[in-house]
Amino acid sequence: FLLSDEKEGRKSFSAVQVERQGQAERSVLMSCPPKINEKKFLKYFSRHGDIKKYFFYERNGLYAVVEFAKRECVESLLEATKIPCLSNEFPMPFKSRLLSLSHYGSAASPNQQSGQQCQPQTTIPIDQLIDRLSRKESIDQQVTSLMETYQLTDDNSRLRFLVCSLLQDIAAAYFPECTIKLFGSSVNGFGKLGCDLDMFLDLDDISGRRTKKQESGLFLEYQLKTVSTERVVTQRILSFLGECLDQFGPGCNGVQKILNAHCPLVRFFHHPSGFQCDLTANNRVAMKTTELLYLYGELDPRVRHLVFIVRCWARVHGITSSISGAWITNFSLTIMVLFFLQRRNPPIIPCLDHLKDLAGPMDNSMIEGNDCTFVSDLSKIQLQRNTETLDQLLHEFFEFYSAFAFSKMSIDIRKGKEQIKPVKNHLHIQNPFDSSLNISKNVNAAQLERFVALCQESTWLLEQTKTNTPSGKGGSASTPWGLATLLQPTNVAEIKSNRK
Amino acid sequence: FLLSDEKEGRKSFSAVQVERQGQAERSVLMSCPPKINEKKFLKYFSRHGDIKKYFFYERNGLYAVVEFAKRECVESLLEATKIPCLSNEFPMPFKSRLLSLSHYGSAASPNQQSGQQCQPQTTIPIDQLIDRLSRKESIDQQVTSLMETYQLTDDNSRLRFLVCSLLQDIAAAYFPECTIKLFGSSVNGFGKLGCDLDMFLDLDDISGRRTKKQESGLFLEYQLKTVSTERVVTQRILSFLGECLDQFGPGCNGVQKILNAHCPLVRFFHHPSGFQCDLTANNRVAMKTTELLYLYGELDPRVRHLVFIVRCWARVHGITSSISGAWITNFSLTIMVLFFLQRRNPPIIPCLDHLKDLAGPMDNSMIEGNDCTFVSDLSKIQLQRNTETLDQLLHEFFEFYSAFAFSKMSIDIRKGKEQIKPVKNHLHIQNPFDSSLNISKNVNAAQLERFVALCQESTWLLEQTKTNTPSGKGGSASTPWGLATLLQPTNVAEIKSNRK
Ligand SMILES: Nc1nc2c(ncn2[C@@H]2O[C@H](COP(=O)(O)OP(=O)(O)OP(=O)(O)O)[C@@H](O)[C@H]2O)c(=O)[nH]1
Ligand SMILES: Nc1nc2c(ncn2[C@@H]2O[C@H](COP(=O)(O)OP(=O)(O)OP(=O)(O)O)[C@@H](O)[C@H]2O)c(=O)[nH]1
Numbered sequence A, B: 001f002l003l004s005d006e007k008e009g010r011k012s013f014s015a016v017q018v019e020r021q022g023q024a025e026r027s028v029l030m031s032c033p034p035k036i037n038e039k040k041f042l043k044y045f046s047r048h049g050d051i052k053k054y055f056f057y058e059r060n061g062l063y064a065v066v067e068f069a070k071r072e073c074v075e076s077l078l079e080a081t082k083i084p085c086l087s088n089e090f091p092m093p094f095k096s097r098l099l100s101l102s103h104y105g106s107a108a109s110p111n112q113q114s115g116q117q118c119q120p121q122t123t124i125p126i127d128q129l130i131d132r133l134s135r136k137e138s139i140d141q142q143v144t145s146l147m148e149t150y151q152l153t154d155d156n157s158r159l160r161f162l163v164c165s166l167l168q169d170i171a172a173a174y175f176p177e178c179t180i181k182l183f184g185s186s187v188n189g190f191g192k193l194g195c196d197l198d199m200f201l202d203l204d205d206i207s208g209r210r211t212k213k214q215e216s217g218l219f220l221e222y223q224l225k226t227v228s229t230e231r232v233v234t235q236r237i238l239s240f241l242g243e244c245l246d247q248f249g250p251g252c253n254g255v256q257k258i259l260n261a262h263c264p265l266v267r268f269f270h271h272p273s274g275f276q277c278d279l280t281a282n283n284r285v286a287m288k289t290t291e292l293l294y295l296y297g298e299l300d301p302r303v304r305h306l307v308f309i310v311r312c313w314a315r316v317h318g319i320t321s322s323i324s325g326a327w328i329t330n331f332s333l334t335i336m337v338l339f340f341l342q343r344r345n346p347p348i349i350p351c352l353d354h355l356k357d358l359a360g361p362m363d364n365s366m367i368e369g370n371d372c373t374f375v376s377d378l379s380k381i382q383l384q385r386n387t388e389t390l391d392q393l394l395h396e397f398f399e400f401y402s403a404f405a406f407s408k409m410s411i412d413i414r415k416g417k418e419q420i421k422p423v424k425n426h427l428h429i430q431n432p433f434d435s436s437l438n439i440s441k442n443v444n445a446a447q448l449e450r451f452v453a454l455c456q457e458s459t460w461l462l463e464q465t466k467t468n469t470p471s472g473k474g475g476s477a478s479t480p481w482g483l484a485t486l487l488q489p490t491n492v493a494e495i496k497s498n499r500k
């Protein structure tokens, strides 16, 4: 039941984005009083138009998202929204769709506490997950449970698009034709509840308007200030938006402008959603990478399942980290899983060059001199028949990387074959859209060694598991088995002692 | 013919503002190619809707203002407006109604150079004015000519409201319910071509929304950041808008943020209009003062005529200055003229207390503890019959201030009578809306002495003029006479030598 997308028929990445963006534009986000009568709530909002969908969530208080049938309903709602009247503080007026719902006068007869209907927007601690998995009766059930716990829910996805849309309102007020788009794990199908929100400001839609044909002898252009480089444009606009969020942006805390980075960004914490946000600009290759990951994830359910298990395993054992450093990133790890799946016999997913061969004329994409073309229509992709089960694949994944010739070979999902690697980096994973770049050049020898050692240890553990059986059938205390064993930090104590 | 407003029937200040603001919101401002075929121009713009009015002006190149019948026409036009494509520079995208019109391809057959139809947006040099006045045959004709040369034209007024409206677009994009309004000489009826553009950001309309009655048990508010004082709100918003104009605002140059002043402001030069702009915030008493000056100017044509002559005379002789210092300001000088007109027998204009007595319930206005109430409906004001001619009044004005007891008395247009003044300031002119304040406390003894000496000198000159007659009837070289004599710097050489 969690794989509803797969059952519905597989939509292209851009179709999903357009649908989600539309929902977000028709939605508002609000804090709510702790107890709320749902009937009155619906009646109140229905005055402004039909409600298509709504949900509540808890985050240091109750919040609600309301999606209307039409954008005009939102306008009508905002028209009726007041500026708060405070006694000791002065509000800084600011137009946004982040609102605050209150009871007027005495909080009349609360018939219902809606907290009951809230789905979680964050993951549970690892020991609880291990306990949950240990009670399952099959590996399949364990996978389902892991996915349910970690995968972004429909509500969480809506919230992500909504936060992005709130930001887009701010940018679009001044910068015509500019859009803000989600990329990374929020939309690539491999997002875990609580992952960060990667967004980019797309100034390139402007060029579409630039090339329009003239119909007359006269034409009009905006009068604009100009600067010498595109980088300065990006820096100034990001700096300005950062200033705006910092000074006025409701719910935006801890705004940091990191403008001198290779890819300038503004980082902030969006309090009402709990999302850590990174706003970059003109990051279009990353968008293509995101689409590629989405596409691979849609091709076969085993892709996402394996990626989630491996990411979760890597996180528990400290192979990946939430802070940046010499660790393997989630992104690199995902590419490693994809590569492994391309190397099955027969392959579970095709190589990127094959996806490029299937591309239609609409799929052509050159970005900054790199050919980012690949097929977007999922129905054009014919898969080979491979019937390996997930526990087989997991076992083979660990075996594969236990024995991989990291010192000589690079990982290349474009060809779907290992390539001779240049000497300088320990782990070499080719950027899918720029073969001259290594996406894991940050990884040092120690981290790579730890990864290989953990793969070996986990291979051994899974061989044990073959003779294992689930210990408890929904009972109270259960002995970890199957996936749960892999996620137990204690099982790899000897490897931990190698850690630096 | 220049006093069309007076013939049309006298509109209230707010009626004029609303009408002008409406025109401005439906208008766009653009730079044009030097030669333009007016027919093609009209055809091009008509595609987006009916054009209500348009005009061209010259300012380091040709500019045009086009007013459409509806705001939607502007939206349609902007929809079709392109972002320029530049070879060496990168445009910073920014939504505005300041555009640039060009010819596509070869600038096909320019049938007409529209420069011919341009009205001046600035004044002529004083020696040219003196020459022009000298050719007139009567004092009345001289006054008419002076007014024509100096008074804001209909086009110039439109341009002022348009620049303000462009700025309001920028503010209103983020700050709901906030408006930007013109005050000072741009709208008080005493503006001279080329005078600065005084604007203020009105955040107080917000309070209207705050007090709305609730219709239901639930209510929505914007979520906002707050700060400790209203001054901080003002400073932050002005700072942010200043940043925006500086970074992205097309045509806005030399942006200065003067945020620690008593009344924080952002000052900049708006290149396409040539206006020096001052943007302040929550300056509502100044708005009432502006309305009061407008009202006095509407009551009798002699009010504006005398103010213009006196201001012009003061400027030529260095009594007022474009830089701030110990000089008498235009504002103070205007109040002095109004006071003089209240002291006629019978008075030409009533005192402010009388205007307050005539006020209706809608006119009630308390601002920051000051009672700013006075009648807005001009038809309620009954004037006394005074038939003095302008040359009589001018003569008497100089006589009046030649003999005024500046050392003991203050000028008070509220009572319309001089009051005993406190000792500390040389010139004491009561603020009409706060009698404890002196609007001319900047004036030092030397400047006041110069003013009095010039009044005496001018009285003498006008007595000479009585025997004077116009020397040339439209001929070539004319001997200055009448008003022209008063404006000749050489006639007051002995006084000039007193200048410090
Ligand atoms: N080419 C390239 N793209 C990268 C690299 N790191 C990140 N990206 C891209 O940027 C996106 C966001 O980066 P992250 O937030 O670090 O990773 P993520 O995929 O969102 O995964 P999380 O860890 O869940 O945030 C990724 O999905 C990639 O598309 C890199 O080193 N090279
Ligand atoms: N209360 C008070 N108001 C002032 C003072 N100076 C200016 N104002 C107000 O602010 C408005 C704009 O000031 P200015 O730009 O200096 O004067 P102005 O009337 O626009 O005349 P110009 O010299 O043509 O700009 C005036 O019309 C007054 O309403 C002052 O000293 N006291």
Ligand SMILES: [Mg+2]
Pocket (backbone or CB within 6 Å): A184, A185, A186, A195, A196, A197, A198
């Ligand atoms: Mg991410």
Ligand SMILES: [Mg+2]
Pocket (backbone or CB within 6 Å): B184, B185, B186, B195, B196, B197, B198
């Ligand atoms: Mg002024």
